[in-house]
Amino acid sequence: MSDPHGTPPPPPADQAPGLPEPAAPSLPGNDERVPPPTPRALRGLELRAALLLLFMGLLVVASVLYLMWVRGAFEATQKLYLTTDDSEGVSVGMDLSFSGFPIGRVSRIELADEGTVRVHVDVPVKDAHWLRTSSVFTLEKGLVGAARLRAFTGILDDPPLPPNSERMVLRGDVSAEIPKMVADARDVLQNINRLTAEQSALAQTLTEVRSFSQRLNSGGEGGLLAAVTGNEADARRVAELLDRGNRLLKNLDAVAVRVDGVIRKADSQVLGKDGLVTDAQVAVRELNALLQDARQTVVKVDAVLKEVQAVAGNAREATVNLGDLRADVESSLRKIDALISEINRKWPFAPKDKEVKLP
Numbered sequence: 001m002s003d004p005h006g007t008p009p010p011p012p013a014d015q016a017p018g019l020p021e022p023a024a025p026s027l028p029g030n031d032e033r034v035p036p037p038t039p040r041a042l043r044g045l046e047l048r049a050a051l052l053l054l055f056m057g058l059l060v061v062a063s064v065l066y067l068m069w070v071r072g073a074f075e076a077t078q079k080l081y082l083t084t085d086d087s088e089g090v091s092v093g094m095d096l097s098f099s100g101f102p103i104g105r106v107s108r109i110e111l112a113d114e115g116t117v118r119v120h121v122d123v124p125v126k127d128a129h130w131l132r133t134s135s136v137f138t139l140e141k142g143l144v145g146a147a148r149l150r151a152f153t154g155i156l157d158d159p160p161l162p163p164n165s166e167r168m169v170l171r172g173d174v175s176a177e178i179p180k181m182v183a184d185a186r187d188v189l190q191n192i193n194r195l196t197a198e199q200s201a202l203a204q205t206l207t208e209v210r211s212f213s214q215r216l217n218s219g220g221e222g223g224l225l226a227a228v229t230g231n232e233a234d235a236r237r238v239a240e241l242l243d244r245g246n247r248l249l250k251n252l253d254a255v256a257v258r259v260d261g262v263i264r265k266a267d268s269q270v271l272g273k274d275g276l277v278t279d280a281q282v283a284v285r286e287l288n289a290l291l292q293d294a295r296q297t298v299v300k301v302d303a304v305l306k307e308v309q310a311v312a313g314n315a316r317e318a319t320v321n322l323g324d325l326r327a328d329v330e331s332s333l334r335k336i337d338a339l340i341s342e343i344n345r346k347w348p349f350a351p352k353d354k355e356v357k358l359p
Contacts, residue, residue: 071105077122078163080104082137082149084171087117089147090139096121098151103127106149119149119169132158138170 037045068074084090087109096104104127108120123131132153141147149169195202 076125078125078128080121080123080131080161081164081166082119082121082169083112083116083166084119084139084169085116086171087119089141090117090119090149094147094149096123096137096149096151098127098130098153103130103151121149128163129160130156131161132156133161134158135161135167136170137167138172140172 080096090106090109092106092109094106095102096106104121104123106119107122110118110120112118130153131151132155134155135151135153138150138152139147140150194200197203
């Protein structure tokens, strides 16, 4: 502001000389102007703006790193290759689930040399123990919703699935089964039409059933039998056969009564008090007594035979002794004969007859 004499005020000490003074904004209803900011205030404002920008950059970088960490970018993973003949519904970033929990993520999809699709799946090492050598992998596509890549492990005791393994994917597409279902439904409808046609077997069967019910409701002679056989003559024959059967049953009943009486008599004669079984038991007892007597007699005969055997043994010993005695006597006689011969030879007046007569 100027003083009352019209002399302008001196410039501030911190403002460079020669620079035009910025115009101070005027407020409505107020003739006073706002003083311009000082260079120190400008530098502080620039510093705060730079700090704010730096903080925003750090916040963005921290958010990106956090999202990468949440998505498993820093986890140790192992590769799993899944092959299929059609990759429809499979996309990069798709989860591989096990029991409803994601244990892997599709990182790449490529076309193999054989014309099949090869899906690269990154499986974290901490979740790889759920996959075994017997695991089965499926790609399921329903009528509503996206496709699902799932893993099934029936036996958790099997060896773990090694890294960089390649497995075939079993596909289950409900939409692909719709044409087959429509064709099957068309075949069923055609079969129903053939069954319900006028010349079909079902229609003829219904006609025969209707005629049978009419014959049954007519109430003519023969009743149900006539309705079943188709004519009254056959119904009469069936009735006669039934009568004969009834008479045969009555005769069989009488025969059964007679056989029952015969069996009772045989029971009384065989198993009664004075029956054959009782007589046989008495005979067995008497035979047992006779056998006991015979056993005692045999024992006595055995004793006699033992005594006879002892006597025979003694006689055999006596016979052996007599033989020895006879041998001794014969030896003595031969010695005597030799002695007599020697005496006769040496004796001068020996007789001519040298025979020695023994008493």
